[in-house]
Amino acid sequence: MLINALQAQEHGADILTRTEVVDVYSDGYGWHVMVRDHIENTDQKLRCKVLVNAAGPWVSQLHAKLMGDEASYKLRLVKGSHIVLPKLHDQDNAFLLQHHDGRVIFVIPYLGKYSLVGTTEEEYEGDLDKPTISDAERDYLIAIVNLYFKNSVSRSDVVGSYSGIRPLIESEGTAATKVSRDYKLHLDKKPSPQLSVYGGKVTTYRVLAEQVMNQLGPFFPRTRGSWTKRATLPGGDFELSENLFQDLASQYSWLRPDIIKRWQRSYGTLAFKILKNTRSMGDMGVCFGANLYQREVDYLCEHEWAHTAEDILWRRTKLGYQFSDREVESLSNYLSQSRDAA
Ligand SMILES: Cc1cc2nc3c(=O)[nH]c(=O)nc-3n(C[C@H](O)[C@H](O)[C@H](O)COP(=O)(O)OP(=O)(O)OC[C@H]3O[C@@H](n4cnc5c(N)ncnc54)[C@H](O)[C@@H]3O)c2cc1C
Known part of the structure; x- marks a missing residue:
């Protein structure tokens, strides 16, 4: 997801993270959008010609709040959870x-x-901001491991879990497993253009985005046609991961192979950007734990909108599984000192 934001930024988009749309109104020529920055605790007003509501599971409630009428499609909110176990x-x-x-x-x-x-x-009716795994879900996933694997596991083996909410389009009387994973787009031209995205999957997001742009094309007569079919995402301009690994290893022979392997997977060719002007491990700065060095942390803050230790350890790298409480604290202290110094 983040890499798409990076690409949009390369093409001129302003990316505002941790910023909530709190109010909108149309003056007949476009939208006035009130947004709240939850880091600085400040509000600002933006103007735009077209509004796209792509708020995932929040799309319907956001539509109702901002537009004051019912969303075009009713959503069925279905929680999905995963557990993380030591290698099976x-x-x-x-x-x-x-x-x-x-x-x-x-x-x-x-x-x-x-x-x-x-x-x-x-089925989910709780707080959309904080879905967590239930005991029943945990036991359901443990049961299947015990059904098929030789070594059995129990709740105490679970090292982590995460959950998300699928925004499925409601079809009355259908079981959650059978509800379509398809998406729908709805465009209102008045009072100003506003398009909402309901449902969808990661696997179809580029087709979805292309269809959104096709519908919005008439409002932006100067846009050129689709161009993303053959375009790589930032860092994706390489053929084989083995070759990228070799290129990084030969250019930065002093860099530990496990770091190269992780960076090659996480950043692709952007790893060269992170390593620019480095000549030895000394240029990587402080190690916060689990081979996470200051160089990577600074890159994530400067270029990938990371703000907190949680952003870095869970949302960007997943190194959180290997960090002790003390290491998390030292990373958090470094981040707050860097912010104060900026
Ligand atoms: C458990 C689970 C398993 C899945 N498995 C698959 C799979 O195997 N394959 C697949 O292709 N897809 C899968 N999906 C679906 C996929 O994750 C979603 O389709 C995808 O994340 C949708 O992306 P999105 O950008 O539309 O919505 P989201 O990723 O939900 O993003 C919506 C964004 O809107 C923001 N937002 C909400 N309100 C506001 C506001 N007022 N102002 C500003 N921002 C706001 C939210 O903070 C959020 O960042 C799965 C989903 C789940 C939950």
């Missing part, structure tokens, strides 16, 4: 396993040392 098998392959209820669950190698098991499907 040594091979590189993933498994798709069928549970007693007929649903398919994946078990995939995760971050070298772990296995990721998911997902569940549970």
Whole structure:
């Protein structure tokens, strides 16, 4: 997701993270949008010609709040959770396993040392900001591991979990597992153009985005046609990951292979940008733990909108699994000192 924001920025977009749209109104010529910066605690007013509501599970409630009328599609909110276990098998392959209820669950190698098991499907009515795994979901995922793997696991083996909310388009009387994963777009031309995106999947996001732009094209007569089909995302301009690994290893022979491997996967060719002008491990700065060095932290803050230790350890690198409380604290202290100095 983040890499798309980076690409949009390269093409002139302003990216405002941790910034909430709190109010909008149309003057007939376009929109006035009130946004709240939750870091600085400040509000500002922006102007735009067209408004796109792509707020995922929040799309309907945001539409109702901002437009004062019902959203065009009713959403069915379905929570999905994953658990992280110590590595269940040594091979590189993933498994798709069928549970007693007929649903398919994946078990995939995760971050070298772990296995990721998911997902569940549970109707959801709670706080959209904080979905967490329930005991029933945890037990359901543990049960499938114990059904198929030789070594059995229990709740105490679970080292982590995460959950998300799928915004599915409601079709009355259909079980959550059977509700379509398709998406719908709805465009209102009056009082000013406003398009909402309901549902969708990561696998179809580029087609979805192209269709959005096709619908919005008439409002922006100077836009050129689609160009993303053959364009790589930032850092994705390489053929084989093995070759990229070799290129990095030969140009930066002093850099530890496990760092090269992680960076090659996380940043692709942007790793060269992070390493610019470095000549030895000494240029990598302080190590905060688990081979996370100041050089990478500074890059994430300067270029990928990281702000907190949580952003870096969970949202960008997933090194949180390997960090002790003391290491997290030292990283947090460094980040707040850097912010104060800026
Ligand atoms: C458990 C689970 C498993 C999934 N598995 C798959 C899969 O295997 N394959 C697949 O292709 N897809 C899968 N998906 C679907 C995929 O994750 C979603 O389609 C995708 O994340 C949707 O992206 P989005 O940008 O539309 O919405 P989101 O990623 O939800 O982003 C919406 C954004 O809007 C922001 N927002 C909300 N309100 C406001 C406001 N007032 N002002 C400013 N911003 C606001 C939110 O903060 C959020 O960042 C899965 C989803 C879940 C939950």
